[in-house]
Amino acid sequence: MSPPSDPLSPQESLFQDSAAAPDLPEGFAYYPGYFDDKAQHMLLDEIRQIIAQAPLFTPLMPKTGQPFSVRMSNCGPLGWVSDRAGYRYQPQHPENGSPWPPMPDPLTALWENVSGFSWLAEACLINYYADGTRMGLHQDRDEDTFDAPVVSVSLGDEAVFRIGGLKRKDPTRSMRLKSGDVLVFGGPARLAFHGIDRVIKGSSALLKQGGRLNLTLRRVTAL
Numbered sequence: 001m002s003p004p005s006d007p008l009s010p011q012e013s014l015f016q017d018s019a020a021a022p023d024l025p026e027g028f029a030y031y032p033g034y035f036d037d038k039a040q041h042m043l044l045d046e047i048r049q050i051i052a053q054a055p056l057f058t059p060l061m062p063k064t065g066q067p068f069s070v071r072m073s074n075c076g077p078l079g080w081v082s083d084r085a086g087y088r089y090q091p092q093h094p095e096n097g098s099p100w101p102p103m104p105d106p107l108t109a110l111w112e113n114v115s116g117f118s119w120l121a122e123a124c125l126i127n128y129y130a131d132g133t134r135m136g137l138h139q140d141r142d143e144d145t146f147d148a149p150v151v152s153v154s155l156g157d158e159a160v161f162r163i164g165g166l167k168r169k170d171p172t173r174s175m176r177l178k179s180g181d182v183l184v185f186g187g188p189a190r191l192a193f194h195g196i197d198r199v200i201k202g203s204s205a206l207l208k209q210g211g212r213l214n215l216t217l218r219r220v221t222a223l
């Protein structure tokens with residue numbers, strides 16, 4: 001995939017094939033192919049090293065204790081975890097107690113390029129979607145501040161991504177996210193409901209074992 005001519009200008013006409021779909025929330029931006037093939041491989045090497053130190057774990061739903069289908073890890077000073085005690089950010093891995101590995105340079109550079117926010121991201125949640133996994137519609141609201149955007153990177157197999165409005169029952173629209181694509185949820189879109197309906201098996205050769213990685217960069221603490 002070749003990078004856009006100006007990777008810092010989000011694509012404006014995102015859902016050309018769905019004219020009847022509801023408007024996108026203001027502050028949502030899409031950078032198709034932000035990471036080209038070489039940059040995706042370099043980023044993947046960094047993520048592999050992170051997962052070697054901070055292995056993927058299976059979060060549990062707070063009320064039911066039901067396992068998520070997506071497995072997770074984190075890098076940066078804080079990491080998102082979920083278990084019977086609730087959703088939260090913490091500085092250490094929930095299973096081995098080690099501090100999360102540092103944020104790799106390409107993610108710090110991405111944040112500086114697209115977030116429009118002068119303070120650094122503190123957490124990068126790494127989601128691994130094996131075949132058949134999904135993530136239900138939700139808001140990202142476990143952070144102390146919503147001033148900073150959430151910045152999201154897709155690597156590996158394509159995913160059917162769904163985005164709605166600020167209320168769960170608002171109309172939604174869907175799009176396919178490809179390896180190397182970046183989304184920014186800022187302004188009013190910071191609290192838009194979103195999720196992953198499904199991952200398209202075999203649609204990318206980036207991950208040898210198949211599946212999809214998603215990286216979301218978040219500012220957690222208020223300034």
Ligand SMILES: O=C(O)CCC(=O)C(=O)O
Binds near residue numbers: 125154161196
């Ligand atoms: O996998 C994705 O693209 C979305 C991930 C997500 O919604 C989240 O981590 O909160």
